[in-house]
Amino acid sequence: MTAIAERKTRLIAVSSGKGGxxxxxxxxxxxxxxxxxxxAVWLFDGDMGLANVHVLLGIQPQFDISDAMAGRCTLQQTFLDGPGGIKVIPGASGKREMAEMGALETTQVIEALVTxxxxxxxxxxxxxxGIGKHVTTLARLADTIVVVICDEPASLADAYGLIKVMYRDFGSRxxxxxxxxxxTAQRGHLVFGRLQQVAMKFLELxxxxxxxxxxxxxxxxxxxxxxxxxxxxxxGAATSVMLEIATRFEKLKATTNRARPKLSIVDGTFGAQSP
Ligand SMILES: Nc1ncnc2c1ncn2[C@@H]1O[C@H](COP(=O)(O)OP(=O)(O)OP(=O)(O)O)[C@@H](O)[C@H]1O
Ligand SMILES: [Mg+2]
Known part of the structure; x- marks a missing residue:
């Protein structure tokens, strides 16, 4: 098994607080x-319990992440071929055991993927x-937490709530x-400025x-x-911004300094936890 310290995969969590x-x-x-x-890009649908990335792509997966976790298939067997050569790892939809999954199991999924x-x-x-334990666990593991906001007061309030929890409770920066x-871009700067001001004022962030x-x-x-x-x-204008953000994220480094539970994984199958 590759040691976590050697991993090269950069982990980016996309969160928001507010839905939609x-x-x-x-x-x-x-x-x-x-x-x-x-x-080489993999996209994990971490919307535990209500996953829908595969629905957007019109793909009906044979297996999803819950099957891999239960040992019914390997992780690789859940991989779907997405657009542009990306691999999509479908989350489970409408499965209560996934919606109620704990932080350790969520961490195991990510650790399995990066190894x-x-x-x-x-x-x-x-x-x-939201800011439930699935979200905070996934965000904690990420090298970068992308916080998506839109031009709505509730979006700003919820994004601030997420940032506050991640910063104060988990030390994320x-x-x-x-x-x-x-x-317009001008409107975007204004919206960002509001969030930035609040984060600076109350969190000094x-x-x-x-x-x-x-x-x-x-x-x-x-x-x-x-x-x-x-x-x-x-x-299109939106496409060129996506490409600019992609270029920016190419400069990210995979960090290795977080405490992570150890796992034993054989051929992408979930195994017993190491002592
Ligand atoms: N820049 C944009 N221009 C036009 N439509 C957009 C844009 N961004 C998102 N949308 C549309 O807004 C809707 C909500 O987007 P999306 O499903 O990605 O939100 P979400 O944050 O993932 O929602 P949820 O919290 O429910 O998972 C979708 O119909 C999407 O196509
Ligand atoms: Mg969504």
């Missing part, structure tokens, strides 16, 4: 943007909404803010802006056709 602000949209399009730039060989360059995790679905994704009127049509921005609108 574009986490899945961003995860999918950022994953394909990174793949376009030549990286697979050949390794991915990037593992993107669509964490789902590795936030990158993406303002999504805004009418300086937030970083990763990008401003404009409202893309064709998204509904693109989604219906099961396409991504890169393939359907390669010269």
């Amino acid at each position: 602000v574009g986490k899945t949209f961003l995860s999918l399009n950022l994953a394909t943007a990174l793949a376009t730039r030549g990286h 697979l060989q050949p390794a991915a360059d990037f593992l993107l995790i669509d964490t789902g909404a 590795n936030f990158e803010i993406v303002v999504n679905d805004v009418s 300086n937030l970083v802006l990763a990008g401003i994704v404009p409202h893309e009127p064709e998204v509904t049509m693109i989604t219906r056709r099961r396409e991504t921005l890169i393939s359907a609108a390669p010269r």
Whole structure:
């Protein structure tokens, strides 16, 4: 088994606090943007219990992550071929045992993914909404926590709530803010500025802006056709921002300093925990 300390896969969690602000949209399009730039990218649907990345892609998986965890298949058998060469690891949908999964099991899933060989360059995790233990566990494990916000007061309040919990309770500082679905770049800067001000005032934390994704009127049509921005609108404004964010994330380093539970994994199958 490859030691965690040697891992090269960069882990990016895409979170938001509030639901419906574009986490899945961003995860999918950022994953394909990174793949376009030549990286091996895996996208894990970490919306435990209500996974839907595969639905967006119109793929019906034979196995999902809950099957791998129960030993019914290997991790690799859950991998779906996504757009642009990305691999999608489908989360389980409508399975109570997944929705109630504990922090240790969530960690095991991620550890299993980052110890697979050949390794991915990037593992993107669509964490789902909220600040429940699934989300905080996935975010804690990530090298970078992308916090998606949009131009709505509730989105800012919930993003701040997520950042506060991650910063105060788990010591995370590795936030990158993406303002999504805004009418203009100017509006995006304003929205980001509001969050930045609050984080500075109450947490003394300086937030970083990763990008401003404009409202893309064709998204509904693109989604219906099961396409991504890169393939359907390669010269669109939203696509170029995705590519810029991808370039930015290429500079990330895989950190190795977090305490992680040890696992014994054989051929991508979940095994008993090591002492
Ligand atoms: N920049 C954008 N332009 C136009 N539509 C967008 C944009 N970003 C997201 N959307 C649309 O907004 C809706 C919500 O996006 P998405 O499902 O990605 O949000 P989410 O944060 O993953 O939601 P949930 O919390 O329920 O998982 C989708 O219909 C998506 O296509
Ligand atoms: Mg989603």
